[in-house]
Amino acid sequence: MARSAANEIDGPREREDANDVNNETNLSTLALSITGLTKRFGSGDESVLAVDDVSLDVKRGTVVGLLGPNGAGKTTLIKCALGIVLPDAGSVRVFGVDVGDGRRAAYADVDAMLEGARNDYWRLTVRENLRYFATIHGVDPNSVSARHDRLLERLDLTEKADTPVRDLSRGMKQKVSLASVLAGGADLVFLDEPTLGLDVESSRTLRRELRRLAHEEGLTIVLSSHDMDVIEDVCDRVVMMAGGRIVADDTVEALLSSATRETIRITSPDLDEAVVETLRESFAVRHVEDLHDTSLAGDHAHGDRDADAAVNVGEGVGSDGGVDRDQNLVEERRTVLEVDVAGDALYDLMETLREAGVTIETIDTVRPDLEEVFVDVTGMEAGAIDGRGRSP
Numbered sequence: 001m002a003r004s005a006a007n008e009i010d011g012p013r014e015r016e017d018a019n020d021v022n023n024e025t026n027l028s029t030l031a032l033s034i035t036g037l038t039k040r041f042g043s044g045d046e047s048v049l050a051v052d053d054v055s056l057d058v059k060r061g062t063v064v065g066l067l068g069p070n071g072a073g074k075t076t077l078i079k080c081a082l083g084i085v086l087p088d089a090g091s092v093r094v095f096g097v098d099v100g101d102g103r104r105a106a107y108a109d110v111d112a113m114l115e116g117a118r119n120d121y122w123r124l125t126v127r128e129n130l131r132y133f134a135t136i137h138g139v140d141p142n143s144v145s146a147r148h149d150r151l152l153e154r155l156d157l158t159e160k161a162d163t164p165v166r167d168l169s170r171g172m173k174q175k176v177s178l179a180s181v182l183a184g185g186a187d188l189v190f191l192d193e194p195t196l197g198l199d200v201e202s203s204r205t206l207r208r209e210l211r212r213l214a215h216e217e218g219l220t221i222v223l224s225s226h227d228m229d230v231i232e233d234v235c236d237r238v239v240m241m242a243g244g245r246i247v248a249d250d251t252v253e254a255l256l257s258s259a260t261r262e263t264i265r266i267t268s269p270d271l272d273e274a275v276v277e278t279l280r281e282s283f284a285v286r287h288v289e290d291l292h293d294t295s296l297a298g299d300h301a302h303g304d305r306d307a308d309a310a311v312n313v314g315e316g317v318g319s320d321g322g323v324d325r326d327q328n329l330v331e332e333r334r335t336v337l338e339v340d341v342a343g344d345a346l347y348d349l350m351e352t353l354r355e356a357g358v359t360i361e362t363i364d365t366v367r368p369d370l371e372e373v374f375v376d377v378t379g380m381e382a383g384a385i386d387g388r389g390r391s392p
């Protein structure tokens with residue numbers, strides 16, 4: 001995946017360290033450099049400023065995630081960077097080459113998967129697609145067949161290598177899309193919603209491969225996603241966008257540690273509705289969930305207390321494994337409560353629970369996620385990014 005030395009770049013870059021005397025060396029490590037990019041769709045009152053004066057430098061071999069709600073401008077930014085959409089203002093350099101000076105040279109080592117898919121040829125087999133996309137990338141497919149084998153193996157597609165793409169499941173098709181993007185040996189790839197519609201296992205496989213490609217093979221990846229798990233799991237750096245602008249830009253760890261909210265999760269067997277209602281009056285209760293667990297009376301060896309294992313009494317338990325409905329089934333009910341506890345709220349909460357006679361079974365702090373950081377930064381409502389509406 002080696003690429004010839006980047007062209008010389010003139011002018012100061014916003015995100016380079018101002019004190020760095022060796023600025024030119026730093027610039028040659030950039031896979032992508034976007035300056036003052038602006039794109040407005042339409043004109044007059046109906047127009048939309050999709051990207052508003054965005055500057056962004058991406059170092060080689062890093063994975064940068066674009067995170068933001070619908071309409072934040074992520075796709076438009078990617079399309080402008082790829083030269084698919086012409087910006088109104090600003091410049092884009094790819095491996096040091098200004099795309100305005102020569103698109104062919106600038107995009108020689110770039111590929112993309114847009115809106116979670118790619119135009120794979122459904123009548124061709126998986127392997128034929130990889131060979132085809134390597135060829136149109138100017139690569140002799142025979143010279144990269146070992147690479148294709150590796151890609152197929154790592155994306156769990158080996159068994160399907162000779163199957164026409166049309167006969168694959170949606171998740172597999174998506175993995176073929178990714179494999180096709182990588183088939184020609186691009187050094188910089190843009191992935192717009194790469195895990196859209198994938199099942200958990202396929203998403204995990206794809207994430208693992210993206211991490212490996214970046215960290216072991218030096219691939220530079222710019223990806224957009226609504227899926228916070230994907231961003232947290234894969235990206236070295238997160239660029240949060242809202243209203244066409246960058247509102248935060250840092251490593252996942254730095255962003256997570258900047259979250260201001262402190263939330264605790266309590267489980268208790270006797271948090272009834274009345275107590276929860278009282279708590280709601282004085283505390284920021286974010287989440288309440290009742291868990292039901294069933295066991296035979298006296299069977300306290302039964303230790304699986306996961307919500308997934310929860311069973312409701314009388315709903316077919318008797319037909320499973322010989323446990324009879326008439327035996328002494330005991331339903332254990334627990335409530336999980338998540339409450340924001342900034343300042344002295346934790347002490348007040350404990351006092352209120354004690355007064356209400358509530359036994360606390362477990363108490364943990366809730367790790368903040370990127371959604372919370374986004375909410376902190378923008379003041380938008382929780383659920384804005386992933387649409388899951390995790391509002392209190």
Ligand SMILES: Nc1ncnc2c1ncn2[C@@H]1O[C@H](COP(=O)(O)OP(=O)(O)OP(=O)(O)O)[C@@H](O)[C@H]1O
Nearest residue numbers: 041042048050068069070071072073074075076077
């Ligand atoms: N071709 C277009 N014509 C008109 N408006 C457009 C066009 N493409 C995007 N827009 C508008 O530009 C804004 C930014 O859209 P964009 O698709 O870049 O956002 P996004 O962050 O990628 O959103 P999503 O997560 O939904 O894909 C939106 O208001 C969108 O409606």
